Amino acid sequence: MNFTHFILLLKKEFDIEFRQKTALNGIVLFVLSTVFVSYLAFQNIIAPHVWNALFWVILLFGAIITASKSFLNEQKGRMLYNYFVYSPREVILSKIFYNSILLTAVSFLTLFLFSVFIGNVVQSLGTFSLVLFLTSFGFSSILTLMAGISIKAGGSFTLTAILSFPLTFPLLLVAIKVSKLAIDGIAFSVCIQYLLVLLLLNTIVSVLSYVLFPYLWHD
Amino acid sequence: MAKNWWKILAVLIVIYTIIAGFLLPVPRLDILNETIRNLYFHVPIWFAMLFLMGVSVYQSIMYLGSNKIKKDIIAVETANVGIVFSVLGILTGMLWARYTWGTWWTTDTKLNGVAITFLIYTAYFILRSSIEDEQKKARISAIYNIFAFVMMIVFVMILPRMSASLHPGNGGNPAFGKFDLDNTMRMVFYPACIAWIMIGCWVAQLRVRMGILTKKIIYDETV
Amino acid sequence: MMKLFRNILTCILLVVGTLTMHAQAPAGNVQMADGFYAEGKIYVVIGVVAIVFIGLAVYLFMIERKVKKLEEALKEKK
Numbered sequence: 001m002n003f004t005h006f007i008l009l010l011k012k013e014f015d016i017e018f019r020q021k022t023a024l025n026g027i028v029l030f031v032l033s034t035v036f037v038s039y040l041a042f043q044n045i046i047a048p049h050v051w052n053a054l055f056w057v058i059l060l061f062g063a064i065i066t067a068s069k070s071f072l073n074e075q076k077g078r079m080l081y082n083y084f085v086y087s088p089r090e091v092i093l094s095k096i097f098y099n100s101i102l103l104t105a106v107s108f109l110t111l112f113l114f115s116v117f118i119g120n121v122v123q124s125l126g127t128f129s130l131v132l133f134l135t136s137f138g139f140s141s142i143l144t145l146m147a148g149i150s151i152k153a154g155g156s157f158t159l160t161a162i163l164s165f166p167l168t169f170p171l172l173l174v175a176i177k178v179s180k181l182a183i184d185g186i187a188f189s190v191c192i193q194y195l196l197v198l199l200l201l202n203t204i205v206s207v208l209s210y211v212l213f214p215y216l217w218h219d
Numbered sequence: 220m221a222k223n224w225w226k227i228l229a230v231l232i233v234i235y236t237i238i239a240g241f242l243l244p245v246p247r248l249d250i251l252n253e254t255i256r257n258l259y260f261h262v263p264i265w266f267a268m269l270f271l272m273g274v275s276v277y278q279s280i281m282y283l284g285s286n287k288i289k290k291d292i293i294a295v296e297t298a299n300v301g302i303v304f305s306v307l308g309i310l311t312g313m314l315w316a317r318y319t320w321g322t323w324w325t326t327d328t329k330l331n332g333v334a335i336t337f338l339i340y341t342a343y344f345i346l347r348s349s350i351e352d353e354q355k356k357a358r359i360s361a362i363y364n365i366f367a368f369v370m371m372i373v374f375v376m377i378l379p380r381m382s383a384s385l386h387p388g389n390g391g392n393p394a395f396g397k398f399d400l401d402n403t404m405r406m407v408f409y410p411a412c413i414a415w416i417m418i419g420c421w422v423a424q425l426r427v428r429m430g431i432l433t434k435k436i437i438y439d440e441t442v
Numbered sequence: 443m444m445k446l447f448r449n450i451l452t453c454i455l456l457v458v459g460t461l462t463m464h465a466q467a468p469a470g471n472v473q474m475a476d477g478f479y480a481e482g483k484i485y486v487v488i489g490v491v492a493i494v495f496i497g498l499a500v501y502l503f504m505i506e507r508k509v510k511k512l513e514e515a516l517k518e519k520k
Contacts, residue, residue: 145366152359153350162345163363166338167370170378173331201373208369212362215283237491253482260490307497311490318478318486422501429508436515 005086009094017102024102027066031110034058039117048121048183055114056176059135060168062106067099067143068160071151092144092213096206099140107132123185127195131182134198135175141206142167148216171201229417236260236411243403250319257315259407263415264308269375270416271301271423272340276368279361289431289442291357294364295347296426300419302340309333332375339367 017024038054046054111132114120122128146164153159178194240259248255275297282290312330313323324330346363350356434440478485 145362149346149359149363152355153346159346159349162342166335166342167367169331169335170370170374173378197377204369204373208366212365215358216362241487251483253484254486256484256487257490260487260494264494303497303501307494310493310497314489314493315486318483422505426505429505429512432512436512436519 002090005090006094009086009090010098013094013098027062027106030065031058031062031106031113035113035117042118046118049180051118051121052176052180052183055110056172059107059110060172062110063103063139063143064161064164066102066106067140067147068157070095070099070144070147088214088217089210092209095144096140096209099144100137103136103140104133107136122183124182127182127188127191128179130195131175131179134202135171138171138202138205139168141209145209145213148213152216174198174201225417226421229414229421232410232414233418236407236414239407243407245404246401254315254319258404259411261311261315263411264304266412267415267419268301268304268308271297271304271419272368275301276364279364282357282361288353288357291361292430292442293427294361296430297423298340298343299426300423304419305333305337328378335374336371339371343367
C-alpha cells in the first residue's frame with residue numbers, strides 16, 4: 001500500500017472520466033429522467049414518506065448504474081498496465097474513493113433535482129447530508145467489489161444488480177430510517193445512534209472489500 | 220457403521236423431540252396456546268441453517284487459502300442444504316405466524332432478514348452458474364460467499380436489535396426468555412437444535428460425496 | 443419428471459387450499475370446523491412438522507435425480 005500510488009490512481013480515474021464521460025453522462029441523464037417522471041406522476045402532491053422511498057429507490061438504482069461502469073476500462077484491457085505496477089489494494093481503494101465521490105455528487109444532484117421538481121421536504125438538511133455522505137461511501141464499497149466480481153464472471157449489468165441488491169439492503173434500511181427522521185426534523189441526538197450504525201456498516205463493508213479484492217484480482 | 224453413529228443418534232434425538240415435543244407439558248400462554256411447541260420444530264431449523272452457512276463460509280475462507288477444490292464442493296453443498304432449510308423455516312414460520320400474529324407475512328425485521336438471506340444465497344448460486352472455469356468459479360463465489368455471510372449476520376443479528384420485532388425477546392413481546400422457557404422445554408429444545416444441525420450435516424455430507432463422485436465420473440478429476 | 447413436479451404442486455395447493463378455507467371460517471357461536479384454531483392450535487404444530495417432512499422428502503427426490511444422472515454417466519463410461 002503506497003499513498004502516492006493511491007493518489008495517482010485516483011487522479012487517473014478522474015482523468016479518464018472527464019475524457020470519456022461514460023459514467024457521468026449516463027447517470028445524470030438517468031437521475032434527471034426518473035425525477036422528471038416522478039414529478040409528472042405525483043404533480044407536487046407528495047407525502048414525506050413517499051418522497052423518502054422514491055428518493056432512495058432512485059439513488060439505489062443510480063448507484064448501481066454508476067458502480068457497474070467502474071471496471072469498464074479494465075474489461076477492454078486498456079488499463080492492464082496498471083496491474084503490473086500497482087497492488088490490488090491500491091486499485092480497490094482508489095476505485096472505492098472515486099466511486100464514493102461520484103456517488104456523493106450524484107446523491108446531491110438527486111436531492112437538488114428533487115427540490116426543484118418535487119419540492120424539498122427535508123427539515124434538517126445537515127443530518128440528511130451526513131446520511132448521503134455515509135451511504136455513498138458504503139454503497140461504493142459494496143458495489144465496486146460486486147462490479148469487479150461480475151466483470152470477472154463474464155460481466156453483465158444484470159449480474160451486478162442481482163449480486164448487489166440484497167447486500168445493500170442493511171445499509172439502505174438504516175439510511176431510509178434515519179433520513180425519515182431527518183425529513184421530520186427530529187433532533188440530532190436521536191439520529192446519532194442510527195448514524196453510528198451506518199458508520200459501523202460502512203466500516204464492515206469497506207474492510208471486507210479491501211480484504212477480499214486481492215483474491216479476486218490475482219488470476 | 221462405526222462412522223455413522225452420529226447419524227443414528229441424530230435420528231433418535233429427532234424421534235425423541237417429536238414424541239416429547241407433543242406429549243410433555245408446556246407453559247400455558249395466551250395467543251400462543253399449543254403452538255409454543257413449534258419451538259421444537261421451527262426454531263431448530265434456523266439454528267441448523269445458520270450452522271450450515273457458517274460451515275460454508277469457513278470452507279470458502281479455507282478455499283481462498285488453499286485452492287483445494289474439495290473445500291469449494293463442501294462450501295457450495297452446505298450452502299445448498301442451508302438454503303433448503305431456510306425455505307423450510309420460512310414456510311413453517313409463515314404457518315405459525317398466520318395463527319398467532321394473524322397474517323402470513325408481516326414487516327418484521329427477522330422476516331426481512333430471512334428474505335434477504337434467501338435472496339443473497341440465490342444470487343450466490345446464480346453467480347456460480349454464470350462462470351465456466353472451475354477454479355475461477357470456486358474463487359469468485361468464495362469471495363461472494365464471505366461477503367454475503369457477513370451481511371447476512373449483520374441483517375439477522377444486529378439490525379433486529381435496533382427496532383421492535385414480533386419475535387420473542389424483542390420489544391416486550393411474550394418471550395421464551397429466561398422466565399418463560401422452563402426446564403422441561405429446555406430438555407427438548409436444546410437436543411432438537413443439536414439433532415437438526417446433525418441432520419443438516421448428514422444431508423450436506425451426502426451431497427458433498429455426490430459432488431466428489433460427479434467430479435470423478437464426469438470430469439475425470441480426483442478431488 | 444414434470445409429472446412428479448405436477449403431483450407435488452397439486453399436493454401443496456391442496457394443503458394450502460384447506461388451510462385458507464379454515465382461515466376464512468366465519469366467527470360465531472355455531473360449531474364450525476375452525477380446524478387450526480381448535481384444541482389450543484395444536485394442528486398448527488402438526489402442520490409445521492408436516493411441512494418440514496414434506497420439504498425434506500421433496501429435497502430427497504431432487505437428490506435422487508442427481509444420483510440417477512451420476513449412475514447413467516457411470517454406465518455410459520463403462
